[in-house]
Amino acid sequence: MSRRTEIDVRPITEAEFPDWNRALNTGFLQPPLVAAEQLDARRLEFVPGRSLGAFDGERCVATFRSFDQELTAVGGRPVRADAVSNVTVTPTHRRRGLLTRMMAQDLAAAKERGDVVATLIAAEYPIYGRYGFGPATTMTEWTVDVPRAGLDPRRAVPEDGGRIDLVDGDEVRRLGPGLHERLRRAQPGAVSRTERWWEYRTGVANFSGAPWTEPYYALYRSADGEVEGMASYRTDDRWDAKQPLNTATVDWLIGVTPAAERALWHFLCSIDWVQTVKSGWRSPDDLLPHLLPDPRAARITTQADWLWVRILDVAAALESRTYEGRGSVVLEVADGGGLTGGRRRLEAGPDGASCTRTTESADLALDVGDLAALWLGDESAVRLTALGRVREERAGAARVVDALLRTSRRPWCPDMF
Structure with a gap:
């Protein structure tokens, strides 16, 4: 019987990029051979240190990529986000903790950079809650x-x-970016688009490899x-x-x-x-x-969860958004990843908010993923309490949180990434 080798998780090099892309296609059930044109287009997105691979010997068997992004908070303020994409594990290497290792490495680096949140679009619902992500838009x-x-x-x-x-397409590339900036400044949940985004959508670069029409x-x-x-x-x-x-x-x-x-x-x-x-x-x-x-x-x-958010800095996230009403609540936030848990008092109103650590008794106890679902205003703390995901330590605290966090229009992320 052959002995299972140690899997090495590390940022990929430029030389490893073709093998990484073969693993990426394999994980997404696409033809494993990556066409040269497709590889060239994907290489435009390559940032050293932000594309991780898991290697069994010299073969890449899992992929993970993140990139800089801005996410619009309630009220229109952009916050720094670590956008996660291209997450795959080759079928022969599932259930070995490879995603856990890649996610932990990436989120730690994002926290160190000062990113306020991490974001992703989840292909499968059950995976990302265990890493502190919560579904924040529909x-x-x-x-x-x-x-x-x-x-x-x-x-x-x-x-x-x-x-x-x-x-x-020329006119779209000329006028589209400015128009989108106007949209995302007013739309909670919207994310930034790079110049490359517009090139892909107008045929200048072909990321998918399919013939451009x-x-x-x-x-x-x-x-x-x-x-x-x-x-x-x-x-x-x-x-x-x-x-x-x-x-x-x-x-x-x-x-x-x-x-x-x-x-x-x-x-x-x-x-x-x-x-x-x-x-x-x-x-x-x-x-x-x-x-x-x-x-x-x-x-x-179709109606389903869309943008998932992982809060990396509770205080910065809650202070970045606006509040139509005025109120105060003590939150006990559990974070299994050890990045931003603890007890904090949120004091919020139309003139701003402060979120500071406290030793006072908690009013509401919740996981960091459920706080992410509440942060953009789409979810209800009362509803999550009924589901058993949030616990009231003080009667009526969930209604106080809803009065502070819920929004008149629902957050929306127009993009897949």
Whole structure:
């Protein structure tokens, strides 16, 4: 019987990058051979020290990558985030603690850098709670039955005097970043996008390796010429008995005003031959259904957890956001990773917040992952108490926390990373 060798977990070198990518594809059930063009595109994201690999001898058997990111807190302040991505373990090496070792190494480095939170999009729900992550935003996808929506196709032109134009990738790269910055400054849960993000979405770089097919890009300008919205969408070509059955699938849509959202959705639902519009990843309280005369024409086809957050600095996280009400609560935060646990008093109000260590008795006891779920305002402490995940040490404390942390509009992360 062969003896199991020691697995070495370490940052990869440039020379190990092809083998790391082969392991990455294997973990995601993609063809293991990475095309040269795909490898070149991925190499643009390589940052020394931020891509980890687990090596069995010279073979890479697990992958992990993180990168700098900004996450918008409630109120619009960006906080430093350690964005986690490309997490895989090869099937032959599962259940050996490799992810645990890579995660611990990365989060310790993020804490040392002064990052306030770590973020990720979880492919599988059960994995990341044990590392202190909690689901902090929800994603909803709608499928719109266009004929049922009740829109008058003669009114496809924006009613507010604005206009919609189809543009090319050059225009998207020129105008998109500034538009997205306006969105993320106002949207809790939104994350920063790099220049590379726009290159991937306009075909300049091909990260996936699949042949590039340019989508349509629709640009909305208000009556005074201000760029306020943009959408990327694709259409299929499907007919039956000489009747069109085409679908428009939205890759992404940015609207920084309600007028822009209305104009773009009405445009997408008025394209000749399009019978179905798929919304892509939207906020669960998106305006879309109620921008239609018949909201029932938009049915939910997916609703699930989306952005997961791991708080690395409780005080910095709670002090970074705004609070509409005023209140005080003592939180007992358990952190199995040993990064930011302890007892703290949160004093918060419209003029700011302080979060300091205290020896006072706790009002509410919770895990750091559940605090992450509450931090962006989407989850309810009362609900988590009913589920047995949060414990009230003082009666009514969960309602106090909800009054402080919950938000009028739900947080939303438009991006996959």
